[in-house]
Structures are given as C-alpha cells and as structure tokens.
Amino acid sequence: MTTRADPVTISLRPVMRLSFRAGTSGLIVLLVVGALCFITLPWSLSRYDLQRLDADTSLTAPSLAEPMGTDLLGRSVLWRCMLGGAISLSIGVCAAVISVAVGVLWGMIAGYTGGRTDAIMMRVVDVLYGLPYVLLVVLLDIALQPVIESAAYRLLPDSLAPGIAQVATLLLAIGGVSWLTMARVIRGQVLSLRNQPFIEAARAYGVGPGRILRRHILPNLVGPIIVYATLTVPAAILQESFLSFLGIGVQPPLPSWGSLAADGLGELHALGQTGIDVRWWLLAWPCILLAMTLLALNLLGDDLRDRLDPRHAR
Amino acid sequence: MTDKPLLKIEDLAVSFPTSGSLDHRVRAVNGLNLSIYPRQTLAIVGESGCGKSVSALSTLQLIPTPPGRYDQGRIWWDADGQPCDLLSLSEKEIRRVRGNQIAMIFQEPMTSLNPVYTIGEQILEAILIHQKTRRAQARQIATQALTDVGIADPHARLDEYPHQLSGGMRQRVMIAMALACQPRLLLADEPTTALDVTIQAQILELLRKLQRERGMSVLLITHDLGVVAENADTVAVMYAGRIVEYGSVHDIFSQPLHPYTRGLLASMPVLGKRHERLTTIPGSVPNPADFPSGCPFHPRCVDMKDDPKCTADDPPLREIHEKHWAACWHTPGHNQAQTTTPDLSYRRPEAAPVV
8 A cells, every 4th residue: 555645635534633623622521520520439429428417517608628618518519519420420421321222223123124123113112202201210210229229239338339229220210211212313314324325235236234234324323323322411411310309319318410409509598697698609510510511522422423424524 | 159148037027015005016027028148238228117227126136025026037147057046046145146246336326335434445345245355455456446447546546435536436436346346247227327428428438348358248227328329239128117129229229119119219319400399208107006008108109099909908029020029019010920038149249339
C-alpha cells in the first residue's frame, strides 16, 4: 500500500480524526463527574447513614469547611451529592446498556425476519407498552427483589447488601421497561434498511442473513442507537427520581440526584429567626450536577453519531 | 464442442399476494421460457412492471419468500456440464452461486453500495466470501478489478467511501465487485438507467469489453431499445409477465412481429426527424391484479379490430419464422406455426451496431 504525497486528498477515517469539539468537552465533563462520584464511594458510603441529628451543623450554608453546605440532619451535601451521583449514573448507564442490548437485538430480529415472527415479537412489545409504566416497574421490582437480595447477601458484606440490591433491582426494572422504545425504533429502521439496494446487492453477491445483520445493517443503525441511548440515560435518571418519590425507588437514607433535588425543593423556604431563610444549596447542587451531566451526555451523543457516520466527514 | 445453454429458464411462474387479501395472488411472471448461451447477451425488454426484474431476481432466488412464491418452473444452470435446478437449491447452496457463478448489478449505483464501508471493504467482502485467500491477496484482486473497470488510482479509491464517488464511478465499482469472482453469467438489471448518456455509453462499452475478454454471458434488462440494438445478441420482449416476442436482435429490429414490439420501436425517437409528438402506445400496462381476459395486450392493441379471439384466448408463443417467436393471433402465420420453446444460440459477429 503506497501512501500518497498529496495532502489534500488523504482521507483519514473519520472515527480517528481528533479535534476539540463540543462532544469532547461533554466526554471530559462526564468522565470527571463520573470519576469523582465513583472514586469517592468509600468515603461517601461510610457517611450516608449517619442517624444522629446535629443541630449545630444542621442547614449551614456553603463555607470552606462544608463547600456545599449541610442538610437538615447536618449531613454534608457534597458527600450526599457524590453518593447520589454514583447511584444515579449507574442506574442511567446500566438501564441504557440493557435497553440497547435487548432493544437492538429484539428490533433487528423482528424487522429483518418479518412475517409472523415480526408480528408476534412486536405484539409482545405492544402489550408491554400498553401496561402502565409504573405498574410494570413495580411488578418487575417485586419479581426481581428476592432474587437479587439473596444474591447480594451472599456476595457482599451485610452492611452494603440491602443498598446495592435496591439499586440493582431498580436499574434492572427501569432497563427492562425502556428497551421497548428502542426495539420499536430499531425495527422501523431495519424495515427501511433491509429494502435498500445495498442490502439486496449484498445478498446478490452471496452474503448470508447473519452477516447481513451484523455487517451491513448494524453499522447503519449506530446513529439512532447512540441517539436513543443518550436519551435513555437521562430518561432513566429522571424515572429513578420519580420512582424514588413514589417510594418504589431508592429509599432514604440512600440518596440519588433526583431524591436530593426533591428533598431540597421541600426544604427550600422556611421561616427563620431573621425572616425567610432560603436554603438554595439543597436544591441547586444536585440540579446543577444533573443538568451538567445530561447536557454533556447529549453533546457526546450528537458528536459520536456524527463521527461514526462517514457521510458527515469534514 | 457442443453448444449448450448456460442458463435455461423453463416455464417459470412467480406470484405475489395482492395487498389486503392473502389468498388472492397475482403472477408477476407467468410461464417464462428463455435460454442464455455462453458468451451470449440476451436482452429482456419491456415496460416497468412487466416482470423483467422478477425474472432476473428469481435466477438467484432473491425474491423474498414470503410474500413472493415460485409457483412453477425450473431454472437450469450448467454447473460444469451437470444441469442443476437453481430453484431447488437450499439457501446455503444458492449463496455459493450468488456472486461466484452468477453476479448481478443493479439499477441504482447511488444506493447499491453500503454507505458506512469503504469501497475496498465491500469488494474484499465479495471476494473473501467465495475465495479462500488472504486479505492482502484479496486486496490485490480488488485493485486489479478496479483497474479492469477503468478506475484511475485504484489503490487510493479502495479506501474511499461511496459518497466520495460519482454515479458512473459507483456503477464501475459495482461492476468490479460483480466481476471480482469471475462469474460466468452477469445479470445486469437496467445498469445504465440512472446514469447520464455519456456515462451510459462508457459503462456499456466497458461491459462489452469485459464480456469479450472473459467469455461471460450477460442477461441485460432494459427498456432502452438503443441499448438493446447495440449490445444484445438475442432479445425477449416481455409484456405482463410473459414473453410476447423472442428472436435475434436483427429479426426483432428488422421485422418485428408482435404489435407491442412494433409499438415500442415506433415510439423510439429518431435523430434528425421532425416530430410533432413522439409516437406512444395508447393506454398503460395493466395492473397485474386485474389482467384483461384473453391476450393481455388486447386493450392497447392497434391490430385487434374487435376480434373476439383476442379477448377470449391468450395467444401461445409460436415459432413464426425459423428462430423467431411471437405470441399474437394476428401475426401472419401464427395459426400454422408450431408452439415451441424459445431457444436461440445466436451471437452476433463482432461488428457494427444493427441500427
């Protein structure tokens, strides 16, 4: 293979091209937030179930000693946000992974096989779609809880087991529901892709069905998969906080960004000694973290989609 | 050496369900007979929806079944002297024929290449599926294939994506891909329809050259009679899923027998002749779900003159003159002629175009 000297016509593969873009900054934000949340787990975990009520440190505004302030029970909002981040992020990411894995496989098989198989597979999706979302999550939650809890007690120290089991059940339940949209989107894409002339051409030069799905259809699905995956992560984080609010999700004292924000909203205003106190830090920090993460995810998703599509070469 | 057909389609019928009802099926191709000899170019001519493409796709079992169905017929392929029915092969067996023995190129070069892979990856895939070679060697074959179809700087082109090439280049790449495994038959489904005229001429010239060099047969599907006149040895004129006229390219152009063929020839614009309007065949192709009784062409036919026979009975394809078949009650000599299976081994000498 000779390399050509003409610099204008050298085409690098778009995936390898490096440039500083919005997506890159999104990735950096995600990595930093993620790393902070997960690396500090040992410390944040050791503090989360402080039961004592400390009137001295209750509801102090951000200061040098407590950079994010403290909550009603005198717990550091910084540590609670770190722990909440770890929980929210793992629920978001795992739910997205589950939804991508199940949804893409389901949608691809249904769309490519067509006929009766497609009809049956998509009716299953329709039925699950038809059930109220909360009911489905509750059912999955109840079904999964004993299995996961017994596994967690066997594998983990007793102090951590109930918390981890709770989070694992929740993320499985959310992931188990959110693949439905993915399956529908992917099936639709496959239906239009499989009638594309290049698929027919591939069949005409002897490519088998498995290879067509893997090599010719899947790479063309990367765009929608990434877009829906990056939409699923924030959706799952929001659903988790909604479920926590209903009392099905993460239970106190375990925090998540959603439940921290909900608590903060409840305690935002109170009549103090000198008029109305505004405890803005209780609401602001989890919201800022949540918003930053979601924005970073969307930027990253957009950028990934462009980079993986050779037609967007710049 | 005896002259045996390379491909022989016998009494092929392919049907599809009409939308809405599963029981009611329409025949897209109905009782098709034709044969292609080694080094021969057979052109199938006809309007859109007359079953040209379905015939070609059936050869490689590329009709999706369901909804499509092969109702009857056999497609004999000369596999090293052994006749083999392509329709009876399993999916796995036919895959070894596809691209390897029989290759196909399509109408839309713009969309026939996968947009997310480079040209090289796609040609390599076609090669590696059928040949046990190393990647480096396959890459050499691919480079050679691109050189053969007249692409300059083939090394660099291998690493380019389809969207970086023009329509003509992409059709060249498709041809390179189809020919990389040295197939014995090339199915060309309107290979030049989507290209502009100068590129059309180049691509057809290229196909002729490659066909001569490799002794390959070509099934050329087109609705462009100019392309037929320049390239074909034998011609099958199709209407409503069946062949209405079959003969050598000279016979078809110099003495067309079927009123439909005459209509097609009359509607060709002639350079230098002043027309108020182009001649057309009145009416349009009948909907396959609702074919007229008798001869399917009778509602549009200028020869019919209210003959009850035309509306009642479907005329069989008969050998009117030696090696020239037509299916029309009004063709002189049709009532005395024999109903025979069309089979014509004619190849034109390497000479100037007929028209």
